[in-house]
Amino acid sequence: MGQDSELAIDLRGVSKAFGPVQANKNIFMPIRRNSIHGIVGENGAGKSTLMSILYGFYHADSGEIFVNGTKVQIKDSSHALELGIGMVHQHFMLVDNFTVLENIILGAEGGFLLAKSLKAARSEMERLARDYGLEVDPDALVEDLSVGQQQRVEILKALYRGAEVLILDEPTGVLTPTEADHLFKIFEQLHAQGKTIILITHKLREIMAITDSVSVMRRGEIVTTLKTSETSPDNLAELMVGRRVEMDAQKTSGDPQKKVLEVKGLSVTDELGVPRVKNVSFDVRAGEIVGIAGVAGNGQSQLLEVISGMTEPLLGEIWINGKRVEFEGAKTAAKMRHLGLAHVPEDRLKTGLVAQFEEWENSILGYSEEPKYGAGQILSHKAAREEADQRIEKFDIRPPNCRLKTANFSGGNQQKIVLAREMDRELDVLIVGQPTRGVDIGAIEFIHKQIIAMRDAGKAVLLVSVELDEIRALSDRVLVMFDGKIVTELTPEASEREFGLSMAGVDPHEEESTPVATGKVSAGAKEGVR
Amino acid sequence: MRAQKPLPRWVDIALMPALNVALAFVVGGLAVAAVGEDPFRAMQVLIFGAFGYGEGWGFTLHFATSFVFTGLAVAVAYHAGLFNIGGEGQAYVAGLGAIMVALWLDQTHWVFVLVGSTLAAMTFGAIWAMIPGYLQAKRGSHIVITTIMFNFIASAFMSYMLAQVITRPGANAETETIAETGRLPLLSEYFSAFTYSPLNITFFIGILALIFVYVLIWRTKLGYQIRTLGANPEAARYAGISAVAIIIIVMAISGALAGLMAVNEAVGVQKRLGVGYVQGFGFVGIAVAFMGRAHPIGIALAALLFGALYQGGQELAFVMPSVSSDLVVVIQALVILFTGAMSEMFKPVLLRLFNRGNGEPEPAGD
Known part of the structure; x- marks a missing residue:
């Protein structure tokens, strides 16, 4: 019993149901002390619920939790911290206009006067920074830090509270490859100092690179727990989905034709007058996919918004099929559609869908004025629903019910609703933002195929994604954006290093030898992360 | 969470x-x-007063008609994500248009009075609501603030008009009375059960308004755009829907609906326009719209409840x-x-x- 146990965490038969849905079913998960344990699974597989139980957000319906060999009932997150369990959330829980030090003691002020605890925290923080390679300026405001640095603050926060077990939920989703490498070095340090790490991720390469063992979850159950050295990415993917998955999009080389979309000298400022896109020019030809790579928040979102007509550029022009587009305020987005441009926005729920609407109502969003949905002002429910039903079949949207509220579809199916609407029509240009964000592996495969099919049908496709793997798998050419500018153009076959350099703002063609300052990301990088 | x-x-x-x-x-x-x-007897009196006999029904339905108009006004705006609490002022100003046309046409036939005063009331109410709509759409002034302020402006403006401009000489701030030939028919002329109740032909305009709003919101492309803007302004921007245009149009429709109350109350019953004729019905419209979940059927039921409450309450105070x-x-x-x-x-x-x-x-x- 007690401290001599080999296991830092031991879950025995943990179950949790939300109404009729069994989110976690009889989970057994032993995690050895001082190991790095990965958890993989599709969206809704129950990873986050399980970790929320461990962190005290939810209470298990049944089953037992052992921490260091002692059976515990984790009441809430402060109790979890007392037990030495800390969590770094996917979305940081930091106060932006506080300093790093203030954020670290937040909730652990320990006393009425702040000065004393701040002083104690400062020396503790310096020690932690030294031990684990977590360098952050304690007096910097959080809002001035890059995303990678903010993440370090989150880790420091957990360590400051005495965490022995660290749970990290999709920690690399917002990092450049270089920053991710740095994070893995931090993991190694933590590992060397005897900490236990639980890593939730959907990136199988990360699992392979740094974990000792890995649990695969599917539909609330643990499919298996393996030693990482005894598995492979293909094997893990198959276990996650329950069938063979083609990991690489099958794609022949493209056959680019005439220029369809031309962007000339485009500059965009946001509502506060901050430049977001700086003098960007490129073109996309019929029958090719041009990918825009880059860390979130480097102007890709604003670029998409302008090309789709949602916002007006400060300077520059957009040409479609050899004709210059005149911007006319709010109606421009509708006009772009008339010109044959379809837009799959980055954030389906915020922009691309109305969650309260029934499925068929979202199937006409942006196109409701078209005569096929009724003459004049009349909205023909029948015509719209018939079309929606056809798309549901064509794009395998589930459940196949166009009267269901959109909010009740899963992320992947919501994304298919958007894709079906934008692809199932006459079009020349397709612009796609983050097509597979928050979408499960099975749907990713389908979505990638659809995008390639569009290209093969002779459409000009512009793809923006922060998933580098996705960009490389789909694109014929890749433009890398950093701080509102296009740094360089790469082929999808370019090396990891070339992508890493250019995503940090260095053109690998020009400055082969310039070292990159790790963690230094543009000021805009934080803004783009939601 | x-x-x-x-x-x-x-x-x-x-x-x-x-x-x-x-x-x-x-x-x-x-x-x-x-x-x-005794609260139980009070309840009994209230319910009997509202629904127990023909005249009670007549009063209840008459009040409900006004609440339908002000309730629909709030509901239509609400579907676009706008909180129009200026129904009070919009109905008040609409009274000016309605009564002017009614007094102008009252020597002809009540049909002309009905059509003319209805159009005038809708126009005046629409214009009064469009100003805050324009300010919200173009200038970003919050519609709640501006519609409240426009209630006060309406009140002062109407007091001035009724005391100084279209006043009846010798009267205390009210207009001339509509001549017999131009008065709207009471339903008691056709259904004697309503006896002395003020229920008039405007009741049917109320039913038309309920149907109109249903069709507008759920069966037209404009309604689709209104709902998109109200539910997700960002998606509306994505769809190329002009928020400025929708806000101004919706506020105009909302004001026009509120304005119809003038036909029911001022032209239909009082047959003249007096100071403060709206009596807070514009504000009750907010409760009616919310209770009715901004749906015409719900609004009809909620309006009936409030109509009953007004009529039954008067009976209660009397008994x-x-x-x-x-x-x-x-x-x-x-x-x-x-x-x-x-x-x-x-x-x-x-x-x-x-x-x-x-x-x-x-x-x-x-």
Whole structure:
């Protein structure tokens, strides 16, 4: 019993149901002390619920939790911290206009006067920074830090509270490859100092690179727990989905034709007058996919918004099929559609869908004025629903019910609703933002195929994604954006290093030898992360 | 945090409002008991006064007609995400247009008066509501603030008009009376059961307005755009829907609906326009719209409830002298409080109740 146990965490038969849905079913998960344990699974597989139980957000319906060999009932997150369990959330829980030090003691002020605890925290923080390679300026405001640095603050926060077990939920989703490498070095340090790490991720390469063992979850159950050295990415993917998955999009080389979309000298400022896109020019030809790579928040979102007509550029022009587009305020987005441009926005729920609407109502969003949905002002429910039903079949949207509220579809199916609407029509240009964000592996495969099919049908496709793997798998050419500018153009076959350099703002063609300052990301990088 | 399964539809549109009304009557009953009267008898008198006989029905439906107009006004704006609380002022200013046309045409035939004053009331109400709409759309001034302020401006402006401009000589700030030839027919002329009640031909305009709003919101492309803007302004921007145009159009429709109250009350019953003729009906429209869940059927039922409350309340004050008309106002206010302002009060309890057996998991956060 007690401290001599080999296991830092031991879950025995943990179950949790939300109404009729069994989110976690009889989970057994032993995690050895001082190991790095990965958890993989599709969206809704129950990873986050399980970790929320461990962190005290939810209470298990049944089953037992052992921490260091002692059976515990984790009441809430402060109790979890007392037990030495800390969590770094996917979305940081930091106060932006506080300093790093203030954020670290937040909730652990320990006393009425702040000065004393701040002083104690400062020396503790310096020690932690030294031990684990977590360098952050304690007096910097959080809002001035890059995303990678903010993440370090989150880790420091957990360590400051005495965490022995660290749970990290999709920690690399917002990092450049270089920053991710740095994070893995931090993991190694933590590992060397005897900490236990639980890593939730959907990136199988990360699992392979740094974990000792890995649990695969599917539909609330643990499919298996393996030693990482005894598995492979293909094997893990198959276990996650329950069938063979083609990991690489099958794609022949493209056959680019005439220029369809031309962007000339485009500059965009946001509502506060901050430049977001700086003098960007490129073109996309019929029958090719041009990918825009880059860390979130480097102007890709604003670029998409302008090309789709949602916002007006400060300077520059957009040409479609050899004709210059005149911007006319709010109606421009509708006009772009008339010109044959379809837009799959980055954030389906915020922009691309109305969650309260029934499925068929979202199937006409942006196109409701078209005569096929009724003459004049009349909205023909029948015509719209018939079309929606056809798309549901064509794009395998589930459940196949166009009267269901959109909010009740899963992320992947919501994304298919958007894709079906934008692809199932006459079009020349397709612009796609983050097509597979928050979408499960099975749907990713389908979505990638659809995008390639569009290209093969002779459409000009512009793809923006922060998933580098996705960009490389789909694109014929890749433009890398950093701080509102296009740094360089790469082929999808370019090396990891070339992508890493250019995503940090260095053109690998020009400055082969310039070292990159790790963690230094543009000021805009934080803004783009939601 | 945890996403909960929404309440079943029947709970949302039937049970919850019923609970709110019941609670209002319980608290109102306590007030009646406090002045030494029997709350159950008071309830009986109130319900009988509203629905017990033909004339009571007539008054109830007459009041309900006005509430339908002001309630629909709030609801239409609400579908676009706008909170128009200026129905009071819009109905007031609409009275000016309605009465001017009615007095101009009253030597012809009531049909001309009805059509003319209806169009005029809608136009005046629309214009009065479009100004805050324009300010919101173009200048970003919040519609709640501007519509409240426009209520005050309407009040001052109308006092001036009635005292100085279209006043009847010798009268205390009111217009001339519409001549016999131009008066709108009362329904009691066709259905004698309504006896002396003021229920008039405008009642049918109320029914048309309910149908119009249903068709507009759910069966037209404009309605689709209105709902898109109201539910997700960002998606509306994505779809290329002009928020400026929609806001101004919706406020115009909203003001026009509120304005129709002038035809029912000023032209139909009082046959002249006096100071403060709206009597707070514009504000009650807010409670009606919320209780009716911004749907025409719900609004019809909620308007009927408030109509009954107004009519039954007058009866109550008459039958039970110790229940003064002020206390009746208190009971009406309680219903507004519980069904309008605090309409979601039971929601957490009901959600917990209904989620106990059939909840839904929170979506995994990855």
